[in-house]
Amino acid sequence: MHLALFLIFGALCVAGALNLLLQRHPINSALSLIVVMSSLAVLYLLLGAEFLAAAQVIVYAGAIMVLFTFVIMLLNAGREERTRGSKMAYVIGFPGAAVLLALLAYVFISHSGDFHRVHVGEYVVSTAALSGVLFRDLLLPFEVTSILILIAILGAVALARKEH
Amino acid sequence: METGLFTFLIVNLIKIVVVVVILLMAVAYTVLLERKLVGRIQNRWGPSRVGPFGLLQPLADGAKLFLKEDLMPLAVERPLYVLAPMIALGCALTSIAVIPFGANIQWHGVDLFQISDVSIGLLILLGITSVGVYGIALSGWSSNNKYSLLGALRASAQVISYELALGLSLVGVVMRAGSLRLRDIVNVQTGHSAVAFLHWNFFEGFQFVAFFVYLMAAYAETNRAPFDLPEAESELTAGYHTEYSSMKFAMFFMAEYANMITVGCVATLLFFGGWSSPFGHFLSGSGRISTAILAVFWFVVKVFFFLFLYIWVRGTLPRFRYDQLMGFGWKFLVPVAIANIVVTGLWMGLRLPVH
């Protein structure tokens, strides 16, 4: 059951990411990214992170990506055209990414003996446990992030307003 | 789990089919209810020809929508144009999965009155609502029509803005229950005295401010009057579904009403004691079967009240102007919701012993 779910949603993740890479229209890329994020939420559930799974859907798929699609619709972004710079990127991009993948996969496989296997339900972090750590031990960083958000709001408003 | 996987799957499948069928029937009759009530508010009869009191009108509407020609405009972005109504309806129907609509009665280890009892039920509801906006956004964009695009832009901006107030208004309730599981939230509110309704979050929890914030944010979230700017017919023809016809239009229509029902269910569960009887043991049943049936009865009555309120508001209030809508959401609802969290926190902190 766990294996089947992992394979289905892992395959969805990879397919969505590849589609993001291959589609030439930004709105299709945005949709495939939403698929990746929602499948990741399921994987988080399998890994026992229930609050993060919900937060992934609400924050990433429901807020950040809505902003992206909103901006794509607002600016009426069309298909991207190929330019001189993109040839260079093709030459460097694909081999670079392949080397990175090979390196990471090599490290993970060579250490695979150190990792144990996931049993669903064996270790589940409840929302209460997560908030206990967040609001007791890490209160200061939490408050700092709220200031970060505030500054980001101010910055976004200042940047996006029309100049008079 | 004492039951086998097979029985579990079969019983759950039957449960899902039954719930979806009932939900779709409820959607159809909510449309009739709306037409009847708005008719009465406007001093006319509403549908009265098909069947006794017009009761068969939903069937006639359904048949009409099925038989209409399914137009595919030439300039649309075809895959997304087809996908958009499916996303809208899919999200609207999925959210019913975590809603408990009766007391926790087990049969062979399967909860009979809830499809799945998850510990983050409330968050899942919020997540599904926030994904539902893609249906509207994509329909507007893929229709390749300026009215649709404007409607979709309005809808996405409105939904993102009001989602904040919606989420913040529910925090007080969650703080009081100490759980995100919907059954736990209801159990906090049940009492056995004759005035059990005083235990509801609306009264005892002093969450009536949160309730009104929730109600207004939810009306905006479901694009209903007085926040129905995405489909304002005097400005945008029909907004995001201008280019849609036949069943695709019907899917948007059904999604809107299913969302209304979900909002009614959530308001009932979070603020009005869910399926518990408002008068303690009065009409709460004595035997097993009567308890089960009466729990569902109270739940339906409360949800019906919210649907009635929806339609009443629609028949009464004029539409907002767009800048007023944004100002109302950001400058009024969000601060009030945050103040409600602070006050609830202080009240709980002072009332409970510190340990």
Added chain:
Amino acid sequence: MVPISWYLILSAILFSIGVAAFLIKRNIITVFMSIELMLNAVNLTFVAFAQQWHMVSGQIFVFFVMVVAAAEAAVGLAIIIAVFRARSTLNVDQIDLMKL
């Protein structure tokens, strides 16, 4: 029973695709989206390691990454809108001057 290393390899695949998309895509919005993809891949690693060591801190990290990603998306999209107003293009090759 899935080994943790499978999750890590999945996250490596996603991260590499994100890197490739970041280098290859020419639309500034898509470039920005590939950054989000990379962040998501790293988040998966954090959650996997939280499961491996049975520690909550990995999940807390993901929480903070999400907050930062939200802030980043708000500011980044505002910058994109400002750039589009000034240049009326979204192609990164044509936005290579540091002045208007």
